[in-house]
Amino acid sequence: MTTHRRPATEEEARALASGVRVRILRLCLDESLTNKEIAGKLGANPATVLHHVRKLVDTGFLVAEASRKGPRGSTEIPYRSTGKSWEMDIHESGVRGGAQALLDAFLEEIKLTDVEDALLWRLGPRLNDRDREELVARLTVLFDEIAARPPSPDGTPFSLFFAMHRDPGR
Template sequence: MIESDEAAKGRALSSPLRLRILRMCLHHPRTNKEIADLLGINPATCLHHVRTLVGTGFLEALPARRGNRGAKEVPYLATRKSWSQQVEDVSPILIETFVQETAALPPEDIEVWRLGLRLNEQHRSELMARLREVVNEYVAMPSDPDGEATSLMIAHHRDPTAD
């Protein structure tokens, strides 16, 4: 059975490892070896994931270059197309990706907010719309040449245990 394009894209983004690869290649092109070294995984395993992301359009291969020892290297850059891709049941995947990405960071490098609010549907919708508006404003901005790579995760959920 042939997998649909949308199903292949959803499957490609259903892996915390692949989401981490996309984040690593967001601001700087990286070769398969560089990605594998940063993730601490086998280059062949990494290449499988890189090829999946290239095949679904989430990573693009840039022109090959010569490495330090003259070997051909292909750098990859994230296309940012993953941001608009819908993925079914993505919340656990995003949470696991966040946990993996922050596991080795010192606590002072992670800023987390958690609060409980009691909002009616109108106010909840307004809050979510305003958060999306602010985030989209920054997404649309060009990268700061002197900027530092940073990551943001916002999660919202209803809490039936707080009633």
């Protein structure tokens, strides 16, 4: 169980400061995908996606698997997420943009689903520092527990996004 994450290096934080890269990691979580397959799922240019894939490979967030024969005899390289991003805290790196990248990835992904089928909660608590720290600690333990579970072979893929922010309107 990972309740204490290490700070991301500057290079790692910069790699995760892109909503596209965060989405690539999610796409390659359950299955290995080639650059062309990733580009197709993102509706993006394969050359642009390759730039992002290389950055993720260079920083250890994606790993290249054994090459395989593709259509027309071409050689394809599938990529798989390593899960490394869950082990670190991007907020302590000093690099800005990581939180925005997570939000951008979430907003793009939620557009692809029927939001009426999503479970949504909204709560407006008033917390002192101790209460906030307790809530964050409990949620961290829960999220780490879920992340550590092996995927169910017959399971349905879900995405979980949690945001806690100061409420400037109150």
